[in-house]
Amino acid sequence: MSVIQKIRDKAAWIVIGAIALALIAFIVQDAFMGQGGRGGWFSGSSTSLGKVNGTNIDYRDFETRYKMAEENYRAQNYPVNDQLRNNIRETLWNEFVEDVLMGDEYEKLGIRVGEKELGDILYGANPPQMLKQQFTDSTGHFNAGAAYQAVKSLKKGTPQFESFQEFQYSLMKSRQKEKFTSLLGKSMYVPKWLLEKSNAENSQRSSISYVNVPYSSISDSTVKITDEDVKEYVNKNQEMYKQENERSLVYVTFDAAPSQPDSLAIFDALVKQKEALAAANTTTDIQTLLANNSSETPYFDGYVLSSHMQMGNADTLRKLADGQVFGPYLDGPNYTLAKMVGRRSMPDSVKCRHILIKIADQQGQTRTDSVAHKLIDSIVAAIKGGANFDSMVVKFSDDAGSKDKKGEYEFSSMQFSNLSKEFAETIFYGNTGDKKVVKVEAPAYSGYHYIEVLSQKKIETAFKLAYLSRPIVPSDETVNGASGMAQQFASENRSLDAFNDNATKKKLNKFPSEVKESDFMIMGLGESREIIRWAFTEAKKGSVAEHAYLVGDKYVVPAVTGVYEKGTMSVEKARPLVEYKIRNIKKAEELTKKIGNAATLDAVAQATGQQVRRADSLAFASTFIPNVGPEMRVLGASFNKDYQAKISTPIKGEIGVFVIKVENIFSTPNPNFDAKAQQQQMQQQMGAMIGYRSIEILKKTADIKDNRIKFF
Template sequence: MSVIQTIRDKAAWIIIGAIALALVAFIVQDALQGGGGGLFSGNSTTLGKVNGTSIDFRDFEQRYKMAEENQRAQGYPINDQTRNQIRESLWNEFVEDALMGKVYDKLGITVSDKELGDLLYGANPPQMLRQQFTDSTGVFNAQMAYQAIRSLKKGTPQYNSFWGEYIPALEKGRQREKFTSLIGKSMYVPKWLLEKSNTENSQRSSISYVNVPYSSISDSTVTVTDEDVREYVNNHKEMYKQENERSLVYVTFDAAPSSADSQAVYKTVSDAKDALAAANTVPEIQNVLANNSSETPFFDGYVLSSHMQMGNADTLRKLADGAVFGPYLDGGNYTLAKMVDRRSMPDSVKSRHILIKFNDPQGPSRTDSAAKKLIDSIEAAIRGGASFDSMVVKFSDDAGSKEKGGEYEFASMQFSNLSKEFAEVIFYGNTGDKKVVKVENQSYSGYHYIEVLSQKKIETAYKLAYLSRPVVPSDETVNGASGAAAQFAAESRNLKDFEANVAKRKLNKFPAEVKESDFMIMGLGESREIVRWAFNDAKKGEVAEHAFMVGDKYVVPALVNVFEKGTMSVEKARPLVEYKIRNNKKAENIIKKIGNASTLEAVAQATGQQVLKADSIAFNSTFIPNVGNEMKVLGAAFNKDYQTKISAPIKGEIGVFVIKVDNISAVPNPSFDVKTQQENIQRQMGAMTGYRTIEVLKKAATIKDNRIKFF
């Protein structure tokens, strides 16, 4: 025991030291990695920088949420593609704000409160306001728009969206408009230049030429080395710049529904046919749809014959009441269709109403009985000869229609957006009908006094019930694809194994080039997680440890190459420049064959080609008849020196040319008006130059994009 105690006493400091070192190592590692708010800016919220100005991720996300809410409020679908589009649009907006904000400040380009008021309520209001606050005569009601905007309450989504997103966008758009106009107005085209261009463009040339095509020399006789590629790229660096990119290959394992999966869904839907046929009331139909997990909810309304655009429309129209058709494939669903009812119905209706609300938190304090008593007295007064318009102005709680005499026009497609009781009166009734109905909505309850003023395009409409089930993969199908992908990934831990397993399993391998900002891989779809893996986690030659789910496929990628921003590497540039270098080498061989030949006939004899002609070559053309897009040859065709001697060999796109100019003439342009031409060109340049100036500023800016670290 004493020996053990001695060891404990003397070793205590070693144990304490070891624990201390472990704690220090843990803290330092955490700080370096940036986990949980490390010491060395690991928790940075800098989404990017533009000329040193930071774009904060929190600001970006706040704006993104507002934009997404706005999209959702307008009824647009919110999916991965929409989210990516919003983020990409916002990123471009933040970059332009950071870049142009300083430019606008320096130039004194601002938007005053008065100017903003003119933008919103002036003669040319934004399209959004024009649509919402234009009366039946087509006149924009600025006062109504002003009152609606003033009524927005702070803290509500509508207020935040309007003042936090819409107004700043409107102001920035106006600043951009001023800037581009300022730049555009600076454009000037001198008349002498236009006259010179007109003279040149009227020229026509006829030439004789010999073309020795590069294809006359076999590719196998010309070697292009890595040094050749490197030298060519270094001599043309501006043409062969690259962004930060990754080169991938990937294989896919299909988890789409199999034929057995499709047959199983077909049987499930078929088995529900008798139950749907036996359902005669709306609740019974709704129960059948709910019990069979129908993808399509029951719409207790009618659809006009002319609006039935589905593939089986003719068959469905001919169904007897109560009859069921199907199952049939509608998109990705197996569907049963039951004819519930049919009736005549207008395509559009004009009506007017008076609304008396009760139980409305935002409206007058009124009970149900008080509202009913008031609407009854209004109805009696109107039937007794009182003016409808005066009743609307005095009593109606619908502020949106007060100044229009309570009038609204609705299309049949809007039926489901209206209160059911209101819609049934105006669409199911007749012109001239006058009726009081009670409505209870989520936002308010109330009584409408309604008069149907007119109905147009009356035709047969159908009420149909649809029971539909999507054709989806079974667990067996999904598990099979998932398992195969997982096994492939486990057995392919490097690029060599990846290639071997592709060959062994006879899989299709697909290449892909991706940038940091990419959200999609061509041919694959939304693949942001794969892109993030390639930039954040993977090293060259590595294979993903697990498969990524993309649509109905499991994808296993491998990182083939890493390309940093700058001049292209030999490997990246070779496919782009190899043929050019090869053609240059072929051109040198062809020029040697031509030697000192001083006539086209001698050139043709030395190269085994023919002397050909090209007539009526226009100076402002981009191609030569029967030759193609050979700009160097086209330029030489107007060199008067070549009227007395043949040209030197010209290295073209498809071969080496030697030409002789036979004739240069001119075709007068009597319609040319230098002043009109000057005005047109300056107008076109002015429209384009402002936008291009902003793009040039972006290109010249130092932009650091960290989005790949955040999403």
């Protein structure tokens, strides 16, 4: 027993030591690798979204500005969907890159914007539109002092302060860019002699006779293109065959769209609600019924003019009796029941004027309901007693938007739903000449309105309809079936060969696609960023995704067929692009030999079995030859005077080998040519374009490392 106990004691120390070593190894590994592979203690910054000429773009700074931009779009009621998010990120990335590149250039050139200049931008003769709108009085005067005090009152650390700081920063960048582009624009100069020479050349015309020996006269199958041929051609034309970091994909899809039984089930569910919708007689009853059935179309408690009813089945809906229900019918992606709630006469447009007495006035001081009510009553009494309406608007109305317009507004019936219910019903349901006080609860215009209806136009019948609509969506059974088949396909095919074989056996369509790191969409699929991230961060050539991705109403299983790093294209990638060009080069050599030493066009035609043709009045500035196409080499040779005395050497064109003879070269004067005016126009155009082009040139020459694929 003592021997066994000694072994146990020693084993315990061994086990404890092993656990300790394992923990140390785990910690060290985490230090070097970092969680999720995003960098540890010694791996450098894990928040580097990219680098521009060695300057880091931090993910946290990027996300801060991204969130501010997204909130700004939300505040303006833009639909913040995946497409908009991607657009924001792409725009921000370009801004960050441009900030680094242009910041260096501004520093070299001494282009700065100081506090005094910033003050002039904000409060000078041409203030930003945002400030101008908020601090312009009813006379149209911009109150720079009020704007300055409002900005000064912003407290550090608040969202408003941070947002305004970002706004100021963007204004300063914009001013720096203006200075930079203006500096470059002023440097543009087009010499007069160059314009005169260009005008003289462009006025030239030529007439030629030619023989075209098409490449199609030699069968493609007789010309072999080797990998060495492709490599040699690409190496000679490297600038034309540069590639980004790209992946070639192939994918199969499994449809999870609604099936016929799914559609029928939704149809039947609406049929069961038809009597309930017919029985709902009050606004509350209708709204409750629609809410309980998750209607896609909310209830609009207003009328729509007959001429504005452009939906399908509009004629049928107009003929419904009050209380009658029609449907279910197919309305876009939904099945819908429509109930005629009522009808009335209503104008298409209204002109009115009003005076608003807010319950809380513009200075933020509380005005009680009773005080506001007494004030509006006294205003109405004064107007009835002969007081001028316009004067009362200027003196009392709390609606800054209409003070300088005598309190007047014009609204179309399409704006009904944007107005407060009480205000809209007064001007659209009343009659011309009506004068009425209404209380409005809407926050921005909360208070008492004295309204006068000045005019109403295009009065016609309008209809109030309630729609109970349900989207045609797939059932759980349909979704699970498609998901199950897709997951099974992904798990069974762990190599590209197996993927291809089983896709063929199962008669699945395979869709090829090329994607770049910065792409968010795959052609034919739509928004597919997760698949693209997988292809660049996890997959290798020949990899098949371990699981299916849901894209829209399809489950997608992708595989990587090619991996292409940034640089010159590989033979495999370049072959489809250059093969026909190399083939034509080889064909041109054969055709040139066939032409031999023929000294006349007739001899060329006889040797090649072609005809002598003619082209008249070819313009020097043209880009194509009638009945031939864009043959720039042939056009250039058409103005070579050497070919007037003898035929040209064989010219390797786009569609074949040409031999030409110049019959005549002449000029057609341009009496409207004004060298000075054209000089000014070209310099202005070049000056306007130079800013954009200079930034693009800087991007091309910069060392830009893009790590966005690791983050989103």
